[in-house]
Amino acid sequence: MKEPEEQNANASGGGEPILIGEVPDGAEAFLAADIALDTDRPVIFIARDDKRLARAAALLRFRLPEAELLRFPAWDCLPYDRVSPKADLVATRLATLARLLRKPKVGARRIVVTSINAFMQRVPPPDFIRKLSLSLRPGQKIGFEAVQARLVDLGFERVSTVTEPGEFAPRGGILDFFPAGRSTPVRLDFFGDEIESVKSFDPLTQRSDEAIKGVVLGPVHEFVLSEDSVERFRTEYRDTFGRVKGEDPLYESVSAGRLHAGLDQWLPLFHEQMALLPDYLAGAELVFEPEVGAAKDARLETINDFYQARKSVFEAEKKDHSYKPIAPDRLYA
Known part of the structure:
Protein backbone atom coordinates (compact mmCIF):
# COMPACT_ATOMS: atom_id res chain seq x y z
CA MET A 1 0.00 0.00 0.00
CA LYS A 2 1.30 3.44 -0.86
CA GLU A 3 2.75 5.33 2.08
CA PRO A 4 0.84 8.57 2.81
CA GLU A 5 2.77 11.73 3.43
CA GLU A 6 2.87 12.82 7.06
CA GLN A 7 1.43 16.12 8.24
CA ASN A 8 -0.60 16.56 5.06
CA ALA A 9 -3.93 15.69 3.57
CA ASN A 10 -3.12 13.45 0.64
CA ALA A 11 -5.70 13.28 -2.16
CA SER A 12 -5.02 10.84 -4.97
CA GLY A 13 -7.31 10.10 -7.88
CA GLY A 14 -4.78 7.98 -9.72
CA GLY A 15 -2.33 10.82 -10.48
CA GLU A 16 0.28 12.57 -8.38
CA PRO A 17 -0.57 13.23 -4.71
CA ILE A 18 -1.68 16.73 -3.76
CA LEU A 19 -0.03 17.77 -0.50
CA ILE A 20 -1.89 20.38 1.52
CA GLY A 21 -0.08 21.85 4.51
CA GLU A 22 -1.08 23.87 7.56
CA VAL A 23 -4.55 22.36 7.79
CA PRO A 24 -5.91 23.19 11.29
CA ASP A 25 -6.46 20.18 13.48
CA GLY A 26 -10.04 18.98 13.07
CA ALA A 27 -10.54 20.73 9.73
CA GLU A 28 -9.42 17.74 7.67
CA ALA A 29 -13.00 16.48 7.37
CA PHE A 30 -14.14 19.82 5.95
CA LEU A 31 -11.29 19.62 3.44
CA ALA A 32 -12.51 16.16 2.44
CA ALA A 33 -16.02 17.58 2.03
CA ASP A 34 -14.70 20.30 -0.29
CA ILE A 35 -12.85 17.67 -2.33
CA ALA A 36 -16.06 15.61 -2.59
CA LEU A 37 -17.95 18.67 -3.84
CA ASP A 38 -15.26 19.37 -6.43
CA THR A 39 -15.07 15.90 -7.98
CA ASP A 40 -17.30 13.24 -9.51
CA ARG A 41 -15.20 10.53 -7.86
CA PRO A 42 -16.00 8.85 -4.54
CA VAL A 43 -13.83 9.89 -1.59
CA ILE A 44 -12.14 7.74 1.06
CA PHE A 45 -11.16 9.66 4.18
CA ILE A 46 -8.49 7.86 6.24
CA ALA A 47 -8.24 8.89 9.90
CA ARG A 48 -5.30 7.94 12.10
CA ASP A 49 -7.42 6.26 14.80
CA ASP A 50 -10.98 5.25 15.70
CA LYS A 51 -11.67 8.34 17.80
CA ARG A 52 -10.79 10.67 14.95
CA LEU A 53 -12.76 8.46 12.55
CA ALA A 54 -15.89 9.04 14.64
CA ARG A 55 -15.26 12.79 14.78
CA ALA A 56 -14.63 13.00 11.03
CA ALA A 57 -17.85 11.11 10.31
CA ALA A 58 -19.82 13.53 12.47
CA LEU A 59 -18.24 16.57 10.81
CA LEU A 60 -18.81 15.21 7.31
CA ARG A 61 -22.44 14.45 8.14
CA PHE A 62 -22.83 18.06 9.34
CA ARG A 63 -21.07 19.53 6.30
CA LEU A 64 -22.68 17.28 3.65
CA PRO A 65 -25.98 15.95 5.03
CA GLU A 66 -27.09 14.91 1.55
CA ALA A 67 -24.00 12.75 0.89
CA GLU A 68 -23.94 8.96 1.15
CA LEU A 69 -21.62 8.60 4.14
CA LEU A 70 -20.37 5.10 4.91
CA ARG A 71 -18.18 3.96 7.81
CA PHE A 72 -15.61 1.20 7.56
CA PRO A 73 -14.11 0.45 10.99
CA ALA A 74 -11.16 -1.82 11.78
CA TRP A 75 -11.51 -5.02 13.79
CA ASP A 76 -11.70 -4.36 17.51
CA CYS A 77 -9.42 -7.26 18.46
CA LEU A 78 -5.64 -7.44 18.61
CA PRO A 79 -3.57 -8.90 15.76
CA TYR A 80 -3.25 -12.68 16.14
CA ASP A 81 -5.83 -12.65 18.93
CA ARG A 82 -7.76 -15.71 20.10
CA VAL A 83 -11.08 -13.86 19.84
CA SER A 84 -13.03 -12.61 16.85
CA PRO A 85 -14.17 -9.02 16.24
CA LYS A 86 -17.63 -8.13 17.55
CA ALA A 87 -20.57 -9.15 15.41
CA ASP A 88 -22.04 -5.65 15.06
CA LEU A 89 -18.69 -4.25 13.94
CA VAL A 90 -18.25 -6.98 11.31
CA ALA A 91 -21.83 -6.29 10.21
CA THR A 92 -20.95 -2.62 9.63
CA ARG A 93 -17.87 -3.57 7.60
CA LEU A 94 -19.77 -6.04 5.43
CA ALA A 95 -22.71 -3.69 4.93
CA THR A 96 -20.33 -0.98 3.70
CA LEU A 97 -18.58 -3.34 1.28
CA ALA A 98 -21.94 -4.57 -0.03
CA ARG A 99 -23.24 -1.02 -0.45
CA LEU A 100 -20.12 -0.05 -2.41
CA LEU A 101 -20.95 -2.71 -4.98
CA ARG A 102 -24.24 -0.95 -5.72
CA LYS A 103 -24.59 2.39 -7.43
CA PRO A 104 -24.99 5.45 -5.20
CA LYS A 105 -28.20 7.41 -5.18
CA VAL A 106 -28.56 9.73 -8.14
CA GLY A 107 -26.70 12.96 -7.45
CA ALA A 108 -25.40 11.82 -4.05
CA ARG A 109 -21.70 12.06 -3.33
CA ARG A 110 -20.23 8.90 -1.85
CA ILE A 111 -17.77 9.23 1.04
CA VAL A 112 -16.23 6.38 3.01
CA VAL A 113 -14.71 7.20 6.40
CA THR A 114 -12.19 4.72 7.73
CA SER A 115 -9.07 4.46 9.88
CA ILE A 116 -5.54 3.61 8.82
CA ASN A 117 -5.86 0.29 10.68
CA ALA A 118 -8.90 -0.65 8.60
CA PHE A 119 -7.38 0.74 5.40
CA MET A 120 -4.29 -1.48 5.81
CA GLN A 121 -6.27 -4.65 6.48
CA ARG A 122 -7.05 -6.96 3.60
CA VAL A 123 -10.71 -7.80 2.95
CA PRO A 124 -12.58 -10.43 0.93
CA PRO A 125 -12.65 -9.75 -2.83
CA PRO A 126 -15.72 -7.99 -4.29
CA ASP A 127 -16.92 -11.21 -5.97
CA PHE A 128 -17.28 -12.83 -2.54
CA ILE A 129 -19.87 -10.22 -1.52
CA ARG A 130 -21.46 -10.00 -4.94
CA LYS A 131 -22.09 -13.74 -5.38
CA LEU A 132 -23.58 -14.20 -1.92
CA SER A 133 -25.97 -11.22 -1.97
CA GLY A 218 -25.27 -11.03 2.75
CA PRO A 219 -22.69 -13.02 4.73
CA VAL A 220 -22.43 -12.64 8.51
CA HIS A 221 -18.66 -13.10 8.55
CA GLU A 222 -15.92 -12.13 6.11
CA PHE A 223 -15.85 -15.80 5.13
CA VAL A 224 -18.38 -18.62 4.80
CA LEU A 225 -18.08 -22.26 5.82
CA SER A 226 -19.28 -23.65 2.53
CA GLU A 227 -17.92 -26.92 1.18
CA ASP A 228 -15.62 -25.14 -1.27
CA SER A 229 -14.28 -22.58 1.21
CA VAL A 230 -13.69 -25.24 3.88
CA GLU A 231 -11.71 -27.33 1.41
CA ARG A 232 -9.72 -24.26 0.38
CA PHE A 233 -8.97 -23.51 4.03
CA ARG A 234 -7.81 -27.09 4.67
CA THR A 235 -5.50 -27.04 1.66
CA GLU A 236 -4.05 -23.61 2.45
CA TYR A 237 -3.62 -24.54 6.11
CA ARG A 238 -1.60 -27.65 5.25
CA ASP A 239 0.43 -25.79 2.62
CA THR A 240 1.23 -23.05 5.12
CA PHE A 241 1.85 -25.02 8.32
CA GLY A 242 2.50 -28.56 7.15
CA ARG A 243 0.55 -31.79 7.49
CA VAL A 244 -1.78 -32.00 10.49
CA LYS A 245 -0.69 -35.06 12.48
CA GLY A 246 -2.43 -34.79 15.83
CA GLU A 247 -5.17 -32.77 17.48
CA ASP A 248 -5.63 -29.32 15.99
CA PRO A 249 -8.85 -27.70 17.32
CA LEU A 250 -8.89 -24.95 14.68
CA TYR A 251 -8.37 -27.31 11.75
CA GLU A 252 -10.90 -29.80 13.14
CA SER A 253 -13.55 -27.13 13.73
CA VAL A 254 -13.32 -25.71 10.22
CA SER A 255 -13.21 -29.20 8.70
CA ALA A 256 -16.50 -29.93 10.47
CA GLY A 257 -18.03 -26.65 9.27
CA ARG A 258 -17.98 -25.09 12.74
CA LEU A 259 -16.86 -21.65 13.87
CA HIS A 260 -13.78 -21.41 16.08
CA ALA A 261 -12.79 -18.59 18.43
CA GLY A 262 -10.59 -16.10 16.58
CA LEU A 263 -11.12 -17.79 13.21
CA ASP A 264 -11.11 -14.39 11.48
CA GLN A 265 -7.34 -14.19 12.07
CA TRP A 266 -6.92 -16.86 9.35
CA LEU A 267 -9.26 -15.08 6.92
CA PRO A 268 -6.90 -15.27 3.86
CA LEU A 269 -7.00 -19.08 3.98
CA PHE A 270 -10.68 -18.97 2.97
CA HIS A 271 -10.19 -16.87 -0.16
CA GLU A 272 -8.32 -17.44 -3.39
CA GLN A 273 -7.19 -13.83 -3.21
CA MET A 274 -7.71 -10.87 -0.92
CA ALA A 275 -8.52 -7.25 -1.66
CA LEU A 276 -8.25 -3.81 -0.07
CA LEU A 277 -10.94 -1.20 0.50
CA PRO A 278 -9.99 0.87 -2.63
CA ASP A 279 -10.68 -2.21 -4.77
CA TYR A 280 -14.37 -1.58 -4.03
CA LEU A 281 -14.09 2.07 -5.13
CA ALA A 282 -12.12 2.29 -8.34
CA GLY A 283 -10.62 5.73 -8.90
CA ALA A 284 -11.52 7.06 -5.46
CA GLU A 285 -9.91 10.19 -4.09
CA LEU A 286 -7.87 9.22 -1.01
CA VAL A 287 -7.66 11.86 1.71
CA PHE A 288 -5.20 11.08 4.51
CA GLU A 289 -5.19 12.84 7.85
CA PRO A 290 -1.92 14.29 9.18
CA GLU A 291 0.30 11.79 11.01
CA VAL A 292 -1.30 8.81 9.30
CA GLY A 293 2.17 7.69 8.18
CA ALA A 294 3.37 7.51 11.78
CA ALA A 295 0.20 5.69 12.81
CA LYS A 296 0.74 3.16 10.03
CA ASP A 297 4.34 2.54 11.10
CA ALA A 298 3.25 2.02 14.69
CA ARG A 299 0.53 -0.39 13.58
CA LEU A 300 2.94 -2.43 11.47
CA GLU A 301 5.35 -2.62 14.39
CA THR A 302 2.56 -3.87 16.67
CA ILE A 303 1.46 -6.45 14.10
CA ASN A 304 5.01 -7.74 13.69
CA ASP A 305 5.55 -7.92 17.47
CA PHE A 306 2.44 -10.04 17.94
CA TYR A 307 3.35 -12.21 14.96
CA GLN A 308 6.88 -12.86 16.20
CA ALA A 309 5.58 -13.68 19.68
CA ARG A 310 3.10 -16.24 18.29
CA LYS A 311 5.67 -17.63 15.87
CA SER A 312 8.36 -18.12 18.54
CA VAL A 313 5.94 -20.05 20.78
CA PHE A 314 4.82 -22.25 17.88
CA GLU A 315 8.41 -23.01 16.84
CA ALA A 316 9.35 -23.82 20.43
CA GLU A 317 6.37 -26.12 21.04
CA LYS A 318 6.04 -27.70 17.59
CA LYS A 319 2.62 -29.06 18.53
CA ASP A 320 -0.50 -29.31 16.36
CA HIS A 321 -2.66 -27.56 18.92
CA SER A 322 -0.31 -24.55 19.10
CA TYR A 323 -1.41 -21.20 17.66
CA LYS A 324 -0.14 -21.08 14.07
CA PRO A 325 0.07 -17.44 12.85
CA ILE A 326 -0.10 -16.60 9.16
CA ALA A 327 2.46 -14.15 7.77
CA PRO A 328 1.50 -10.48 8.32
CA ASP A 329 1.56 -9.60 4.63
CA ARG A 330 -1.29 -12.04 3.96
CA LEU A 331 -3.69 -10.05 6.14
CA TYR A 332 -2.16 -6.55 6.15
CA ALA A 333 -0.75 -4.27 3.44
Missing part, protein backbone atom coordinates in the same frame (compact mmCIF):
# COMPACT_ATOMS: atom_id res chain seq x y z
CA LEU A 134 -29.69 -11.99 -2.19
CA SER A 135 -32.48 -9.43 -2.48
CA LEU A 136 -35.81 -10.17 -0.81
CA ARG A 137 -38.99 -8.15 -1.44
CA PRO A 138 -42.78 -8.44 -1.07
CA GLY A 139 -44.42 -10.55 -3.76
CA GLN A 140 -41.25 -12.57 -4.41
CA LYS A 141 -41.70 -16.34 -4.75
CA ILE A 142 -38.73 -18.04 -3.17
CA GLY A 143 -39.92 -20.45 -0.48
CA PHE A 144 -39.71 -20.36 3.29
CA GLU A 145 -37.26 -23.27 3.52
CA ALA A 146 -35.08 -21.83 0.74
CA VAL A 147 -34.55 -18.57 2.64
CA GLN A 148 -33.76 -20.50 5.83
CA ALA A 149 -31.16 -22.58 3.97
CA ARG A 150 -29.61 -19.44 2.52
CA LEU A 151 -29.37 -17.85 5.97
CA VAL A 152 -27.52 -20.92 7.26
CA ASP A 153 -25.14 -20.83 4.28
CA LEU A 154 -24.41 -17.17 4.98
CA GLY A 155 -23.43 -17.95 8.57
CA PHE A 156 -26.58 -16.85 10.41
CA GLU A 157 -27.17 -18.57 13.74
CA ARG A 158 -30.58 -20.07 14.50
CA VAL A 159 -32.02 -18.83 17.80
CA SER A 160 -35.39 -18.72 19.52
CA THR A 161 -35.59 -14.90 19.53
CA VAL A 162 -33.66 -12.55 17.25
CA THR A 163 -31.88 -9.72 19.09
CA GLU A 164 -28.39 -9.46 17.55
CA PRO A 165 -26.92 -9.18 14.01
CA GLY A 166 -26.35 -12.57 12.42
CA GLU A 167 -29.30 -14.33 14.07
CA PHE A 168 -32.48 -15.82 12.57
CA ALA A 169 -35.60 -17.47 13.98
CA PRO A 170 -38.42 -19.22 12.08
CA ARG A 171 -41.91 -19.17 13.62
CA GLY A 172 -44.70 -20.75 11.62
CA GLY A 173 -44.89 -18.79 8.37
CA ILE A 174 -42.81 -15.94 9.79
CA LEU A 175 -39.03 -15.66 9.46
CA ASP A 176 -37.09 -13.16 11.59
CA PHE A 177 -33.45 -12.29 10.93
CA PHE A 178 -30.96 -9.51 11.65
CA PRO A 179 -28.90 -8.69 8.52
CA ALA A 180 -25.72 -6.65 8.30
CA GLY A 181 -26.11 -2.91 7.90
CA ARG A 182 -29.50 -2.51 9.56
CA SER A 183 -30.18 -0.96 12.96
CA THR A 184 -33.23 -3.20 13.42
CA PRO A 185 -33.99 -6.82 12.44
CA VAL A 186 -36.35 -7.83 9.63
CA ARG A 187 -39.51 -9.97 9.61
CA LEU A 188 -40.68 -11.85 6.52
CA ASP A 189 -44.30 -13.00 6.46
CA PHE A 190 -44.88 -15.83 3.98
CA PHE A 191 -48.05 -16.99 2.27
CA GLY A 192 -47.05 -20.34 0.86
CA ASP A 193 -43.84 -19.79 -1.10
CA GLU A 194 -44.50 -16.08 -1.56
CA ILE A 195 -43.16 -13.28 0.64
CA GLU A 196 -46.32 -11.43 1.62
CA SER A 197 -44.67 -8.62 3.59
CA VAL A 198 -41.26 -7.36 4.72
CA LYS A 199 -41.19 -5.36 7.94
CA SER A 200 -38.69 -4.14 10.49
CA PHE A 201 -39.32 -4.94 14.15
CA ASP A 202 -38.15 -3.91 17.58
CA PRO A 203 -35.72 -6.54 19.00
CA LEU A 204 -36.77 -5.65 22.57
CA THR A 205 -40.56 -5.82 22.22
CA GLN A 206 -40.50 -8.12 19.17
CA ARG A 207 -43.35 -6.04 17.71
CA SER A 208 -43.44 -5.38 13.98
CA ASP A 209 -42.75 -1.84 12.93
CA GLU A 210 -43.02 -0.24 9.51
CA ALA A 211 -43.16 -2.03 6.18
CA ILE A 212 -40.02 -1.78 4.05
CA LYS A 213 -39.55 -2.20 0.30
CA GLY A 214 -37.09 -5.06 0.68
CA VAL A 215 -33.82 -6.20 2.18
CA VAL A 216 -30.51 -7.52 0.87
CA LEU A 217 -29.02 -10.59 2.52
